[in-house]
Amino acid sequence: MTQTKIFGHQNPDTDTITSALVTADIEQQLGNDAVARRLGEVNPETQYALDHFGVEAPAMLEPLEDDAPVILVDHNEFQQSAENIENAEILKVYDHHRISNFRTESPLYYRAEPVGCTATILKKIYAENDLTISREMAGLMLSAIISDTLLFKSPTTTEEDRKAAEALRETAEVDLEEYGIEMLKAGASTSDKSAEALITGDAKTFEMGERSTRIAQVNVVDVDEVFERKEELESAINEQIEKDGYDLFVLVVTDILNSNSRVLALGSHAKSIEKAFDVALDENSAVLEGVVSRKKQVVPQITKALS
Amino acid sequence: MTQTKIFGHQNPDTDTITSALVTADIEQQLGNDAVARRLGEVNPETQYALDHFGVEAPAMLEPLEDDAPVILVDHNEFQQSAENIENAEILKVYDHHRISNFRTESPLYYRAEPVGCTATILKKIYAENDLTISREMAGLMLSAIISDTLLFKSPTTTEEDRKAAEALRETAEVDLEEYGIEMLKAGASTSDKSAEALITGDAKTFEMGERSTRIAQVNVVDVDEVFERKEELESAINEQIEKDGYDLFVLVVTDILNSNSRVLALGSHAKSIEKAFDVALDENSAVLEGVVSRKKQVVPQITKALS
Numbered sequence: 048m049t050q051t052k053i054f055g056h057q058n059p060d061t062d063t064i065t066s067a068l069v070t071a072d073i074e075q076q077l078g079n080d081a082v083a084r085r086l087g088e089v090n091p092e093t094q095y096a097l098d099h100f101g102v103e104a105p106a107m108l109e110p111l112e113d114d115a116p117v118i119l120v121d122h123n124e125f126q127q128s129a130e131n132i133e134n135a136e137i138l139k140v141y142d143h144h145r146i147s148n149f150r151t152e153s154p155l156y157y158r159a160e161p162v163g164c165t166a167t168i169l170k171k172i173y174a175e176n177d178l179t180i181s182r183e184m185a186g187l188m189l190s191a192i193i194s195d196t197l198l199f200k201s202p203t204t205t206e207e208d209r210k211a212a213e214a215l216r217e218t219a220e221v222d223l224e225e226y227g228i229e230m231l232k233a234g235a236s237t238s239d240k241s242a243e244a245l246i247t248g249d250a251k252t253f254e255m256g257e258r259s260t261r262i263a264q265v266n267v268v269d270v271d272e273v274f275e276r277k278e279e280l281e282s283a284i285n286e287q288i289e290k291d292g293y294d295l296f297v298l299v300v301t302d303i304l305n306s307n308s309r310v311l312a313l314g315s316h317a318k319s320i321e322k323a324f325d326v327a328l329d330e331n332s333a334v335l336e337g338v339v340s341r342k343k344q345v346v347p348q349i350t351k352a353l354s
Numbered sequence: 355m356t357q358t359k360i361f362g363h364q365n366p367d368t369d370t371i372t373s374a375l376v377t378a379d380i381e382q383q384l385g386n387d388a389v390a391r392r393l394g395e396v397n398p399e400t401q402y403a404l405d406h407f408g409v410e411a412p413a414m415l416e417p418l419e420d421d422a423p424v425i426l427v428d429h430n431e432f433q434q435s436a437e438n439i440e441n442a443e444i445l446k447v448y449d450h451h452r453i454s455n456f457r458t459e460s461p462l463y464y465r466a467e468p469v470g471c472t473a474t475i476l477k478k479i480y481a482e483n484d485l486t487i488s489r490e491m492a493g494l495m496l497s498a499i500i501s502d503t504l505l506f507k508s509p510t511t512t513e514e515d516r517k518a519a520e521a522l523r524e525t526a527e528v529d530l531e532e533y534g535i536e537m538l539k540a541g542a543s544t545s546d547k548s549a550e551a552l553i554t555g556d557a558k559t560f561e562m563g564e565r566s567t568r569i570a571q572v573n574v575v576d577v578d579e580v581f582e583r584k585e586e587l588e589s590a591i592n593e594q595i596e597k598d599g600y601d602l603f604v605l606v607v608t609d610i611l612n613s614n615s616r617v618l619a620l621g622s623h624a625k626s627i628e629k630a631f632d633v634a635l636d637e638n639s640a641v642l643e644g645v646v647s648r649k650k651q652v653v654p655q656i657t658k659a660l661s
Contacts (some may be wrong), residue, residue: 146464147457154452161466175482 049116051081051138054108054129056122057167061093061194062235065187066120066165067105071143071171074118081118084108086129092234099226100183100219111135123149124165132193141168163201163208166191169225170211173342179223185218193227194234197303205211228268229305235268235303242276242283246298254354258316261287264341267305273300274309274332281331284313295319297349308338308345316353323352326329356423358388358445359449361415361436362472363429366392368400368501369502372494373427373472374412377448380476381425383485388425391415392445393436399541403497407490407526418442428472430456447543470515473498477518487540488563492525501541535575535611542575542610549583549590553605560653562660565601565623568594570655571648574609580607581616588638602626604656608646615645615652623660626639628643630659 049061051072055063067083074081083105089097113134120141125132125148135304139156140149143165159167168189173180176267179214180188192212196204198213235247250263268283284296295316301308310319313334319324326333338344360377362370369533374390381388391413404411407565410470420441434441446463448454450472457594467475474493480487499519500550503511506519514615523530544552557570574580580587591603604627605618618639619627627633645651 092467127478143461145458145461146453149454149456151575154450154468155466157453157464157466159462161463171482308452 048353051079051116051118052084052107052108052111053081053118054084054086054122055120057086058094059087060090061096061192061230062165063094063121064089064105065096065191066141067170068102069166069184069187070118070120070139071105072159072181073142073172073176073178077176090234091236092194092230093190095230095233096194097188099221099230100138100190100201102183102187104125116280122193123159125149137255141165141172145166160207162205163203164211166195166275167205167208167211169217180215180218182218182220186221189215189223189226190230191217191223193223193230198205198224198227199229200303211244231304234267235266237265237267237269237273241322242279246280246283246287246296250342252291252346253350255350258353259292260295260297260316260349260353261291261293261351262297262299262341262345264299264301266301268302268304270300270302272311276332277311277332280311281313284311288314295353297345299335299338299345302330303339306337306339309333310335319352321347323348356387358373358417358423358425359391359418360388360392360425360427361393362427363434364393366394366399366400368403368537369456369472370428371396371400371412372403372498373476375409375446376473376476376491376494377425377427378412379488379491380479380483380485383481387531387551392410397541398543399501399537400497400608402537402540403494403501406528406537407493407497409490409494430466432456446473448479451474467514469512470510471499471502472510473502474515474518487522487525492522493528494528494529494652496522496533497537500530500537500625503532505538507535507611507613538574538611541581542573544572544574544576544580549586552580553587553594553603554589557650558648559598559600562656562657566599567602567603567623567656567660568600568605569606569648569652571606571608573605573608575609575611577607577609577614577616581618584618584637584639588620591618601605602656602660604652606642606648606652607646610646610650613644613646615642616640617642626656626659630655 055067071081071083084107086108089104108129110127111131112139115135116138117135118139123140123146137151137155142159143162170188192208196208228315232269245265253260288296293314295314298311299308321328324335360374360540362374375428378388378390392412393415395410418438422442423445423598424442425446429585430447430449430453442463449466450469477495499515503515552572553570562565595603600621602621606615609614628635631642
């Protein structure tokens with residue numbers, strides 16, 4: 048009998064890596080020969096969680112042979128999965144996403160629930176099968192819930208995620224809030240990114256009346272860390288304004304924990320920010336209380352102010 | 355809020371009809387506004403089960419509007435489902451088949467397990483949600499398990515199906531064996547079928563050396579019921595032999611409960627049956643112990659005897 052490989056999606060995040068490890072623990076307790084694997088590099092947030100609970104990262108997945116037995120976690124769409132997945136034998140799936148571009152030749156175990164995180168489902172599997180949750184596995188599941196729900200701030204959070212986290216934190220022996228913020232900080236660090244990367248990573252151009260506005264957004268847990276590099280960012284932004292002829296460039300630095308944003312606005316029409324949000328710019332910057340969504344809370348307001 | 359419609363596949367069988375009714379009971383106990391529907395006529399086996407437990411058949415499904423909330427049971431492939439299913443909002447699926455030609459736009463609850471029957475999964479859902487199983491619902495689930503596993507004789511039967519049935523029969527207050535046989539008999543009745551229908555329904559022609567052999571098979575729970583019409587069947591078979599020039603015509607009447615078959619053999623080479631199965635024909639008929647598969651236990655043996 049070939050060993051079953053358990054893995055999540057490409058560009059792995061914390062839920063995908065920890066769910067593979069947790070599912071491997073479940074399978075092993077059920078007496079099955081199965082191990083966790085990963086499809087890409089472990090990100091800093093996930094590494095923080097693994098280090099905290101003293102668990103080793105899974106090894107990279109070996110090329111999948113035809114009919115290789117596998118278990119998918121945190122994804123099902125084949126284009127997000129391993130190469131040759133269409134010829135593998137998918138035994139089980141644990142997921143919390145829509146189902147698309149997925150098919151099997153044989154009946155399988157498929158468990159999807161519309162919750163915020165795969166770990167919330169896996170916690171139930173322990174209970175349903177009367178298995179033991181170790182401190183390490185509780186810690187990994189808790190980390191996944193914190194990550195996927197941004198410490199319960201994301202609108203994808205469900206009551207079940209909250210309950211699962213509440214129950215897991217005792218076994219994991221951590222202060223939920225404190226550990227959660229530290230872990231998210233480890234992942235949302237901007238110190239290793241260039242100013243160029245920060246202002247281009249997630250940026251879009253909007254034509255507003257006769258004006259061309261560029262709006263970049265960065266999600267962080269430490270806004271100050273970004274604004275410590277304000278001068279460096281300003282000169283990078285001014286370069287872009289000159290090169291591409293924007294009338295306004297807004298960098299929106301969103302505090303994912305407190306659900307606020309601080310903006311940096313440059314260009315000939317920077318003052319329109321004051322009208323748009325009823326704030327005063329202080330050295331090109333202002334705090335926008337309660338603003339987290341570019342699409343719903345930034346673009347329409349600036350469009351109106353500029354027209 | 356629109357009422358959620360729950361339904362199984364086209365050409366409904368007992369598992370599909372009862373799983374829709376049972377899932378409706380689960381949803382209602384969970385406080386959701388949901389009702390069972392069907393996509394086709396209720397067959398005699400299912401009607402027997404419904405009558406026995408005093409439950410009304412679901413109504414036919416109304417045409418599905420776009421975005422109508424639905425729950426699928428006992429199937430997932432869109433071509434087996436309702437018209438316009440691709441534009442409905444699929445909230446949940448309970449199934450025990452492979453997944454194929456299925457997709458959603460949003461996350462959903464999907465529960466598939468590789469067991470013999472959807473009802474075996476539904477029984478767990480009651481337990482997981484701490485819901486009460488009434489005598490009626492226990493009876494319907496038990497009927498579905500008996501139907502899909504042919505009273506545990508089918509190779510698709512799993513240990514979980516057996517356990518579920520064992521637990522349900524107490525609540526259902528029936529003698530498992532006795533009730534099961536009566537229900538299967540109600541469905542496998544041949545009395546409403548013409549002799550013509552019985553010998554053509556599932557018949558194939560095989561060229562064996564220089565001989566042309568026609569082999570028809572009928573699955574029943576009451577072999578005698580078929581052989582009470584032996585004369586009628588013989589004249590229908592002889593008509594076919596004359597018309598199509600067969601050297602041998604074998605009607606295989608398979609007892610799905612006892613895993614035996616009784617054959618009726620006519621034509622110029624009927625005696626080859628004696629050689630093929632080491633039996634003596636008595637008035638053109640013989641019992642073949644342990645024979646249920648035409649492909650594996652009938653065709654090769656006759657081919658050898660005729661060559």
